[in-house]
Amino acid sequence: ARPKKDAPKIWTTLPLVGIGNADYTWLWGKLRSFGPASQPFLVPMLDSGLTVVLPRTLIKAVYGLPERLVDVHGVQDQLMQLRWTFPDAYIRGERLQFNVVRNQLTQNIPRLTRGVAAEIRFGFLRSWGESTGWKEVRVWTSALRIVAGAANGAFCGPPLCRDVVFLDRMKDHAMTIFLGALLLNCLPRALHPILGPIFSCVSGFAARRATRRSLPVVTERLAKTAQWKANPDTDWTPPEDALQWVIDECYTSKDPEAQLLPTRVCQRLLFVNDISMLTTAYAAQNLLLDLFSTDPALRYAETLRQECETALRNAGGEWTHAAVQELRLVDSALRESMRMSPFGTLGLPREAIHPAGIQLGDTPVRLPSRTCMALPLEAIHYDETIYPHATRYDPFRFVTRQGVAEPRVKSTATLDDSFLAFGVPGKWACPGRFFALLELKIFVAELLLNYEVEYLKERPKPIYMMWSRYPPDVKIQVRRRGGCDPECVQGGVASTPMAGVLRGH
Numbered sequence: 001a002r003p004k005k006d007a008p009k010i011w012t013t014l015p016l017v018g019i020g021n022a023d024y025t026w027l028w029g030k031l032r033s034f035g036p037a038s039q040p041f042l043v044p045m046l047d048s049g050l051t052v053v054l055p056r057t058l059i060k061a062v063y064g065l066p067e068r069l070v071d072v073h074g075v076q077d078q079l080m081q082l083r084w085t086f087p088d089a090y091i092r093g094e095r096l097q098f099n100v101v102r103n104q105l106t107q108n109i110p111r112l113t114r115g116v117a118a119e120i121r122f123g124f125l126r127s128w129g130e131s132t133g134w135k136e137v138r139v140w141t142s143a144l145r146i147v148a149g150a151a152n153g154a155f156c157g158p159p160l161c162r163d164v165v166f167l168d169r170m171k172d173h174a175m176t177i178f179l180g181a182l183l184l185n186c187l188p189r190a191l192h193p194i195l196g197p198i199f200s201c202v203s204g205f206a207a208r209r210a211t212r213r214s215l216p217v218v219t220e221r222l223a224k225t226a227q228w229k230a231n232p233d234t235d236w237t238p239p240e241d242a243l244q245w246v247i248d249e250c251y252t253s254k255d256p257e258a259q260l261l262p263t264r265v266c267q268r269l270l271f272v273n274d275i276s277m278l279t280t281a282y283a284a285q286n287l288l289l290d291l292f293s294t295d296p297a298l299r300y301a302e303t304l305r306q307e308c309e310t311a312l313r314n315a316g317g318e319w320t321h322a323a324v325q326e327l328r329l330v331d332s333a334l335r336e337s338m339r340m341s342p343f344g345t346l347g348l349p350r351e352a353i354h355p356a357g358i359q360l361g362d363t364p365v366r367l368p369s370r371t372c373m374a375l376p377l378e379a380i381h382y383d384e385t386i387y388p389h390a391t392r393y394d395p396f397r398f399v400t401r402q403g404v405a406e407p408r409v410k411s412t413a414t415l416d417d418s419f420l421a422f423g424v425p426g427k428w429a430c431p432g433r434f435f436a437l438l439e440l441k442i443f444v445a446e447l448l449l450n451y452e453v454e455y456l457k458e459r460p461k462p463i464y465m466m467w468s469r470y471p472p473d474v475k476i477q478v479r480r481r482g483g484c485d486p487e488c489v490q491g492g493v494a495s496t497p498m499a500g501v502l503r504g505h
């Protein structure tokens, strides 16, 4: 139904946070106190203008609406300023790389596990070293490199996944477009036709630097694939990695000749890195900071280490998919860390696009077309009614406790409307989360099995930039463990609070 002409405007009916009241602050952390309220409210945002923040109770009703009513991809493209960062219409038009993440990458996780584990082990040795003496490392920088190497082990394999220059250039591109798009989105749209091309030059420069490194590998892969397709008896087997699956998708696309252009395939590899690298490294570094800011007397790290030890030993000393799935406590610690550090105070933006606007569930509120919406991620993740003692990092919050009648087991890949780190449950949830969790669990396991980390006096604070939280690149002291300490692995854990849980699952 079309809205009545005299329907009240939302800015006269919804509460406005941020302008004209004493609580005005650009520190969006203030929004926490509004989040759990059952009523939508308005927030002026530098990048998306006046935005309606929805309460948790409306997520299903609004985020489940069809695409003709609520836009997702257009908003995401705007967020990344794809028009300027990936100006090639082929890349923006057909997201072949998304199909690969959703299908081949996810289905092949069991097969990819060994390679990912090998790259994580290699990455730790390269970044954190072999010395059993204490060494200072930067958490964010090293986590990024390790995660990027592991991901590219599955995306394109060696030599690129071990090529520091390639990995760093991929990271530079991801950072350039993330920060550049944030800045551009804050400037008036009227200026975009002037500033957009400048931004395009900068991100294009970063893209060319990154793809220059991958181009010879991609060109060779394309040539070998073409030869193999012409004669399958050639002495070459197509590798099982995302690059090969992207090439397969290009062959079956509407316009294979154009899609198979080597620079275009390189850009797709770049795109997958852009959407996966920062998010995964962010989760890895947050877990590290959360875990090693807890009270050492609670022995959380030892408990997790023991779980990793057992899983690896049962798998014969090599990570398999089944062994990774055994890491229930690690999974819980990750979910808890992602709960405490969502990537923004507000997030998951959407736009009402139906000319008649959209109704907010069964409330009387109707949003006009072109209204931006977002969810109060921090407020929901810190809602005391859902998460008692929400500001406390409890790594075992999501696993069964012995003697508790109702188990609370919740794997991190399982989404609900109170855990939004991977998006809202349903069609638009992150399709890369199964792969991301594989990387993250092995990251945590390899870290705990091979290194000791000096505990921090307090949890370093994230850097708030408008709605987003940015990781602080703090330094920590680490040292390689000199062989497994049996006292710590077996006897020591018997006295930890989760020993019962470990025996029980």
Ligand code: HEM
Binding pocket: 076, 097, 098, 101, 105, 272, 275, 276, 277, 279, 280, 283, 348, 349, 420, 421, 422, 423, 424, 428, 429, 430, 431, 432, 433, 435, 436
């Ligand atoms: C801890 C790591 C990660 C986090 C926190 C994360 C988070 C998210 C979120 C919140 C969304 C949904 C955005 C929205 O609804 O507006 C999303 C979408 C997406 N993610 Fe992830 N992600 C992670 C890792 C990855 C990885 C490793 C990949 C690829 C290998 C990936 C690929 C994608 C893709 C392709 C989409 C877009 C899906 C679509 O719109 O059809 N993500 N991610």
